[in-house]
Amino acid sequence: MKKLILDHSYTPSPLKSINQDLSELTTENDPDESVFLKLVTQRDEFIQNFLENIPEEEKIKFVTAELQVNGALVAYAEESFKASLKQLSGLVRGRKAVNKYR
Template sequence: MNNSVLNHPYTPAALRDINDKITAQLADISTADFSEINRLIKERDTLIRAHLSQVHGGAKEAFANHELDVNNKLRDLAQNLRDSTKDEVTRIVRGKAAIKKYK
């Protein structure tokens, strides 16, 4: 995932910083710190809510619509990661069962 997926024309600087950190964490999934990603996502949510309370009118609607798209992409990424992890765990469990069978 790159920054252009998380950022849009209405992204405030503080949110860009968080998005950069999330992107850096996701650059290499094998070394990603998922507790840090979770913390950043929560911080991102807090910042978005605060920003929404400060903007009004068309800017608020435009920001919210763009963030909805970003949120959906993050949700899809999280679901894909969960599914991949689930598949990997299943393979490990089956492998262990096969090893026990041949002992």
């Protein structure tokens, strides 16, 4: 999977660190979903807190830039979910085949 670009010109330094960890995780062949959930939750909490403490004008610019990043994260999560479903259905089919020949 290609590396996600999660930073933009309005990304604060602490968020860049979280984004770096997320980007590295998404390039792994078999990423740990619990780590992904932890990082995304951490990212969301940081952003919610950050938005409470910036002026309205900056908030609009930041949120506009974040829309694309969130779209990329959602697409990655959906793609991972579909891959997991495909893998699970393959395991179920294999199990049925084994049981059939017992």
